[in-house]
Amino acid sequence: MNILNIIKISYRSLGRNKLRSFLTMLGIIIGVAAVIAMLAIGQGASNAVKQQIAGLGTNMLIVFPFASTQGGVHFQAGTTSRLTQSDATAIQEQCPAVEYVTPIVRVVTQVIAGTQNWRTIVFGAYPNYEEIRNWPVQSGSYFTDSDERDAAKVCLLGQTVAENLFGAGTVPIGETIQIRNLPFKIIGVLAPKGQNANGDDQDDIVVAPFSTVQQKLAGTIYANAIFASAISSSAVSTASDEITQLLRDRHKLTSGAPNDFTVRTQTEIASTADATTKTMTLLLASIAGISLIVGGIGIMNIMLVSVTERTREIGIRMAVGARGSDVLTQFLIEALSLSFAGGIIGIVLGVLSSQFVSNIQKWPIVISPESIVLAFIFAAAIGIFFGWYPARKAANLNPIEALRYE
Amino acid sequence: MADPIISVKHLVKIYKMGDFEVHALRGISLEINPREFVAIMGASGSGKSTFMNIVGCLDIPTSGEYLLDGIDISKMDRDELARLRNKKLGFVFQSFNLLSRTTALENVELPLLYSNSRSAAQRREKAMEALNAVGLADRAGHYSNQLSGGQQQRVAIARSLVNDPVVILADEPTGNLDTRTSVEVMEIFQKLNERGITVVLVTHELDIARFAGKNVLFKDGKISRIAMVEDRKIASEELPKIPVLEDEMES
Ligand SMILES: Nc1ncnc2c1ncn2[C@@H]1O[C@H](COP(=O)(O)OP(=O)(O)O)[C@@H](O)[C@H]1O
Ligand SMILES: [Mg+2]
Numbered sequence A: 001m002n003i004l005n006i007i008k009i010s011y012r013s014l015g016r017n018k019l020r021s022f023l024t025m026l027g028i029i030i031g032v033a034a035v036i037a038m039l040a041i042g043q044g045a046s047n048a049v050k051q052q053i054a055g056l057g058t059n060m061l062i063v064f065p066f067a068s069t070q071g072g073v074h075f076q077a078g079t080t081s082r083l084t085q086s087d088a089t090a091i092q093e094q095c096p097a098v099e100y101v102t103p104i105v106r107v108v109t110q111v112i113a114g115t116q117n118w119r120t121i122v123f124g125a126y127p128n129y130e131e132i133r134n135w136p137v138q139s140g141s142y143f144t145d146s147d148e149r150d151a152a153k154v155c156l157l158g159q160t161v162a163e164n165l166f167g168a169g170t171v172p173i174g175e176t177i178q179i180r181n182l183p184f185k186i187i188g189v190l191a192p193k194g195q196n197a198n199g200d201d202q203d204d205i206v207v208a209p210f211s212t213v214q215q216k217l218a219g220t221i222y223a224n225a226i227f228a229s230a231i232s233s234s235a236v237s238t239a240s241d242e243i244t245q246l247l248r249d250r251h252k253l254t255s256g257a258p259n260d261f262t263v264r265t266q267t268e269i270a271s272t273a274d275a276t277t278k279t280m281t282l283l284l285a286s287i288a289g290i291s292l293i294v295g296g297i298g299i300m301n302i303m304l305v306s307v308t309e310r311t312r313e314i315g316i317r318m319a320v321g322a323r324g325s326d327v328l329t330q331f332l333i334e335a336l337s338l339s340f341a342g343g344i345i346g347i348v349l350g351v352l353s354s355q356f357v358s359n360i361q362k363w364p365i366v367i368s369p370e371s372i373v374l375a376f377i378f379a380a381a382i383g384i385f386f387g388w389y390p391a392r393k394a395a396n397l398n399p400i401e402a403l404r405y406e
Numbered sequence B: 001m002a003d004p005i006i007s008v009k010h011l012v013k014i015y016k017m018g019d020f021e022v023h024a025l026r027g028i029s030l031e032i033n034p035r036e037f038v039a040i041m042g043a044s045g046s047g048k049s050t051f052m053n054i055v056g057c058l059d060i061p062t063s064g065e066y067l068l069d070g071i072d073i074s075k076m077d078r079d080e081l082a083r084l085r086n087k088k089l090g091f092v093f094q095s096f097n098l099l100s101r102t103t104a105l106e107n108v109e110l111p112l113l114y115s116n117s118r119s120a121a122q123r124r125e126k127a128m129e130a131l132n133a134v135g136l137a138d139r140a141g142h143y144s145n146q147l148s149g150g151q152q153q154r155v156a157i158a159r160s161l162v163n164d165p166v167v168i169l170a171d172e173p174t175g176n177l178d179t180r181t182s183v184e185v186m187e188i189f190q191k192l193n194e195r196g197i198t199v200v201l202v203t204h205e206l207d208i209a210r211f212a213g214k215n216v217l218f219k220d221g222k223i224s225r226i227a228m229v230e231d232r233k234i235a236s237e238e239l240p241k242i243p244v245l246e247d248e249m250e251s
Helices: A003-016 A018-056 A085-094 A129-133 A145-150 A159-166 A210-218 A233-250 A267-309 A311-319 A324-361 A369-395 A399-404 B048-055 B078-088 B104-113 B120-133 B149-161 B179-194 B235-241
Strands: A060-064 A098-113 A116-125 A137-140 A154-157 A176-179 A182-190 A205-209 A225-230 A262-265 B006-017 B020-032 B037-042 B063-068 B089-092 B167-171 B198-202 B214-219 B222-228
Touching (some): A018 A267, A018 A324, A060 A233, A085 A098, A085 A225, A085 A233, A098 A159, A098 A210, A116 A159, A116 A210, A145 A210, A154 A159, A159 A205, A182 A205, A225 A233, A233 A262, A267 A311, A267 A324, A267 A369, A311 B078, A324 A369, A324 B078, B006 B048, B020 B063, B037 B179, B048 B063, B048 B167, B089 B149, B104 B120, B104 B149, B120 B149, B120 B179
Parallel strands (some): A154 A182, B037 B198, B089 B167, B167 B198
Antiparallel strands (some): A060 A225, A060 A262, A098 A116, A098 A176, A098 A225, A154 A205, A176 A182, B006 B020, B214 B222
16 A cells, blocks of 8 residues: 555545644643643753752862761861861872862951951862862952962952952952951952851852961961862762771771761752752653643544544545555554644744743743653654554444444 | 356355344345346345445355455455455445545545555546546535535445446445436446446335346345346436426536
């Protein structure tokens, strides 16, 4: 049998009943549009959450110089610190799961610009503080390794500090501030980071090279903490183990002795957020999946009704020589064409509606080509799957009974 | 004489309905030769349609032998029967059985779409030729619901002859038509028969049966009588005698 003829027959038949064709398509249109929109919104939201988590520095580990206690550790109580810059160097060199390491020294003090002064925290860190905290500058640039080597008196201001010293909206790069009577040149302003999990304002900070703060402001040979980042979020616990082992060795702790330091990670936060995103994606995917299945059942429903309604037509076709396989092919092509056309219209509608939602609600959306391909393949598969049974039914009709059908 | 086009021997058809059996055909033996025009008659329920369906390869007999154009169809499967219906048979039904929302031309083309040998242009030409033969070439583009009953039946006849069948089978083709239109349809059958096409038709009207060359009477699933028609009527001569009704849709 000539397949082109069957295609012609199918299209004539679809064109003959445009309303029925459209109604059949409607299920798929809505299903595909829902899938596209759900995935666009879901992926958009999931991306936004991921970005926020990345902003926290999920890969980050913090080593405090105390044994952990029931009441938790206290960053400020640094007098007996035994963490040193060389601990940081050793971690950098000997822990393969660790990517960046910086010792941190911390001074709480007044900073003065002209007549304005502000009490804040001055952090001393290596330039890789940017990568570890995932905290870029909004303007200007970070200090460099040579600034670190030379203990240069340069600094970066957090948003809150910059606003309080120089007023909102000004870019004080190149200006000088006084910290404990030493002039520091401002070379950058950090991007806003907002509050941390404890509700502290993270932008209330000045960051300067570690050597500068340690030697010129704190006057200590120790570090208040060591910040590190693991090579990936999945390597955080490995990195934690490696650091713990290394520091135990370096601090010459016997095997029974408790740690004299604490390694904290943000894994808990990360895994909770990760689970939330996964749940959300799953939820959206199931809603989308259900709408596609409903669309498919719609197709099957109308195809089945159409087989019954067209029983006589099928009888006529068989009487003039259509074989069962011709009728099967015709009905399958009809179902497939409807789901293809429905798929394309659904994709257009889904893209438009998710863009609409995004514009109205200011939701981030991501329309990935994969989701379009996926929705289209689904539509086609549903066309075949749900078109098969009615087509089979039509093909197996007995010509005489079909002709006698009223 | 040439070999018969249709040759049935001891044809039996039993419909089983649960444990109840209907003996629709109880041993029919009949030969129909090329160029014959046979009218099958009989009371309602005598098995005429059952016989036509089997001869038309739409159904298979419970037992008995059937040779169509020398081919034994008893061993054929569904697909082969479909091919035979397409190539060798033309069917005309009482209720016209045209596709709705479809033009006359597309209806006539239908059998050609299920036999792959022709191009679209050739199909069109063939279909127009057939419509011409039934005098409806000017209605090619009309939809079936825009045609009168007589015109619809003529389209159905055009469809039945478009694939050059060896025999046209018509089961009560005039059953839904008024007298004049019935005679017009018989005129077409007679014309086709003169062109050499074998015609077998079922009717329970004596008047209609007299347009045929031979009458076969069915009774309770058996043939009770076979007779040549003596004073055969010629449709084209009868037509002028029938008054044209005012409200008839024919043009
Ligand atoms: N599909 C069927 N199932 C059961 N009985 C049938 C069927 N078709 C026909 N019959 C029975 O077979 C007998 C012959 O029917 P049919 O061939 O239609 O007669 P006719 O066309 O001469 O009126 C009738 O008694 C009818 O009820
Ligand atoms: Mg009958």
